[in-house]
Amino acid sequence: MSLGEGIAAGRRWRKPPLIKNPRLRWGLAIFAALYLAAAFGTIEVNWTRVWDGLPRGEQFLLAFLPPDFATRWDDILDGILESLWMTVTATVVGIAISVPIGLGAAKNIAPAPVYYVCRAIVAGSRSFQEIILAIFFVKLFGFGPFAGFITLSVATVGFFAKLLAEDIEAMDWRQAEAVRSTGAGWFQWLEYSVRPQVMPRFIGLSLYRLDINFRESAVVGIVGGGGIGATLNTAFDRYEFDSAAAILVVIIVLVMGAEYASGHIRRWMQ
Amino acid sequence: MVTKREDGKQLWRRRATRTQLAIWFAWLVGTAIFVYCFQLISEKTIWFFVLDAGTQAVDLGSRMLPPNWGYMEVLWRPIWDTINIATLGTLMALVIAVPVAFLAAHNTTPSVTFVRPIALLIIVSSRSINSLIWALLLVAIVGPGVFAGVLAIGFRSIGFCAKLLYEAIEEIDPKQVEAVEATGAARTQVLSYGVVPQVLPAFAGISVFRWDINIRESTILGLVGAGGIGIQLSAAIAELAWSKVALILLVIIATVVVSEWVSAKVRHSFI
Numbered sequence: 001m002s003l004g005e006g007i008a009a010g011r012r013w014r015k016p017p018l019i020k021n022p023r024l025r026w027g028l029a030i031f032a033a034l035y036l037a038a039a040f041g042t043i044e045v046n047w048t049r050v051w052d053g054l055p056r057g058e059q060f061l062l063a064f065l066p067p068d069f070a071t072r073w074d075d076i077l078d079g080i081l082e083s084l085w086m087t088v089t090a091t092v093v094g095i096a097i098s099v100p101i102g103l104g105a106a107k108n109i110a111p112a113p114v115y116y117v118c119r120a121i122v123a124g125s126r127s128f129q130e131i132i133l134a135i136f137f138v139k140l141f142g143f144g145p146f147a148g149f150i151t152l153s154v155a156t157v158g159f160f161a162k163l164l165a166e167d168i169e170a171m172d173w174r175q176a177e178a179v180r181s182t183g184a185g186w187f188q189w190l191e192y193s194v195r196p197q198v199m200p201r202f203i204g205l206s207l208y209r210l211d212i213n214f215r216e217s218a219v220v221g222i223v224g225g226g227g228i229g230a231t232l233n234t235a236f237d238r239y240e241f242d243s244a245a246a247i248l249v250v251i252i253v254l255v256m257g258a259e260y261a262s263g264h265i266r267r268w269m270q
Numbered sequence: 271m272v273t274k275r276e277d278g279k280q281l282w283r284r285r286a287t288r289t290q291l292a293i294w295f296a297w298l299v300g301t302a303i304f305v306y307c308f309q310l311i312s313e314k315t316i317w318f319f320v321l322d323a324g325t326q327a328v329d330l331g332s333r334m335l336p337p338n339w340g341y342m343e344v345l346w347r348p349i350w351d352t353i354n355i356a357t358l359g360t361l362m363a364l365v366i367a368v369p370v371a372f373l374a375a376h377n378t379t380p381s382v383t384f385v386r387p388i389a390l391l392i393i394v395s396s397r398s399i400n401s402l403i404w405a406l407l408l409v410a411i412v413g414p415g416v417f418a419g420v421l422a423i424g425f426r427s428i429g430f431c432a433k434l435l436y437e438a439i440e441e442i443d444p445k446q447v448e449a450v451e452a453t454g455a456a457r458t459q460v461l462s463y464g465v466v467p468q469v470l471p472a473f474a475g476i477s478v479f480r481w482d483i484n485i486r487e488s489t490i491l492g493l494v495g496a497g498g499i500g501i502q503l504s505a506a507i508a509e510l511a512w513s514k515v516a517l518i519l520l521v522i523i524a525t526v527v528v529s530e531w532v533s534a535k536v537r538h539s540f541i
Contacts, residue, residue, distance in 0.1 A: 136330075
């Protein structure tokens with residue numbers, strides 16, 4: 001027997017586990033197994049319904065083909081444009097509101113009371129899904145794009161102010177001190193030391209949020225918030241699945257285009 | 271450094287005249303687009319309803335308070351369903367997203383010209399359709415209930431997880447992979463000993479992050495019949511039982527806060 005084989009037989013090398021603590025590792029595994037058993041036990045899949053649904057699903061999917069762009073093209077165009085207006089206005093207004101809140105929510109530049117108020121605003125607007133917000137704003141402001149615009153603005157504030165504040169907290173403090181030591185006022189200090197440091201990320205985040213807002217504008221319409229979602233919902237309600245397919249295709253193409261464009265703009269900015 | 275002469279002295283300026291003009295022009299165009307868009311929205315708005323919003327809000331608030339605490343005993347089951355939708359949906363997405371990510375990453379894909387575009391197409395189409403729209407489709411196919419919700423969350427998350435995961439795979443250290451290759455390991459062995467250990471922490475982070483997002487999303491799937499607490503929410507709104515709505519909203523906030531705490535804990539323990 002050669003030496004190599006002997007070592008191989010004696011102690012085999014094993015991959016180190018992801019979680020080092022064996023008790024935690026086994027505990028998590030057992031917990032996961034129990035949870036999965038409980039979850040699958042209560043899920044109640046009605047397999048006969050699923051089985052019945054499959055041919056129906058096939059018909060349903062076939063009803064989507066081919067996408068019919070022509071019949072409802074005016075409505076689709078209208079919905080898309082409305083979504084775009086909502087996206088643009090909501091992103092602009094949302095970011096405009098986020099800037100002061102983001103400044104206030106940054107621990108290194110805001111005094112404690114302001115910090116807590118701003119953090120509470122951020123947490124409040126982040127804790128609800130856009131759809132739930134939309135339901136309430138439709139209730140308050142009536143049907144149509146205005147409710148969607150308010151919804152997306154509020155959602156933008158939660159997202160943008162939080163990330164902006166994190167970015168300000170991570171900035172290089174020495175530059176800020178250098179500007180302050182020249183005797184700059186507070187606004188000058190902000191403009192010449194804080195803003196240049198957060199600007200690249202600020203622009204990247206704005207584009208990213210524009211992208212998200214367009215995507216979300218496609219669903220706030222389902223609960224009455226205007227835009228392409230309203231058109232989509234109408235198409236579903238009228239069982240015009242070929243038009244619905246056309247709308248989905250248009251959304252996917254626009255989202256892909258926006259993602260591609262924003263990737264390019266971000267690369268060009270840096 | 272940009273300077274200008276004034277009274278024979280050299281003064282510092284931030285930008286050249288041309289840059290400054292370009293920036294002003296960009297602001298002008300941006301403002302014009304914004305005003306134009308807002309005006310179009312305003313045409314489609316019934317301002318009477320908007321101005322009325324304050325009184326409406328007060329009215330709604332008075333109906334919502336105090337929350338109907340007795341309704342809580344009905345809500346335990348929907349909360350359990352909501353958590354299951356998010357968890358099982360995330361698991362399903364991960365099972366599908368892992369192979370898709372390996373096919374999409376430049377350094378592990380078998381073919382850049384054929385397989386990679388297909389994987390990217392899967393990622394993009396899954397990402398651009400919102401989970402609510404997925405749910406709308408799936409409820410029609412598999413019937414209303416938790417199962418449709420799990421599938422909707424699953425389909426929606428594939429793109430997200432696969433995108434982040436393939437970016438992580440592309441960023442790995444190639445030297446370790448080369449070292450494993452140099453031992454004469456087969457392709458699958460290279461994957462499991464050279465690539466997987468490097469992306470495992472990212473994978474864990476992504477899963478927990480997506481699970482956290484999915485908890486939020488699964489609270490609304492019930493609005494289109496796909497199970498979870500959204501069913502109770504839409505029912506309560508439909509019957510104008512605002513004190514029930516208030517309780518449901520509180521429950522949703524509590525669930526979201528707990529899930530955020532759990533995901534932050536887990537992510538810290540991995541990274």
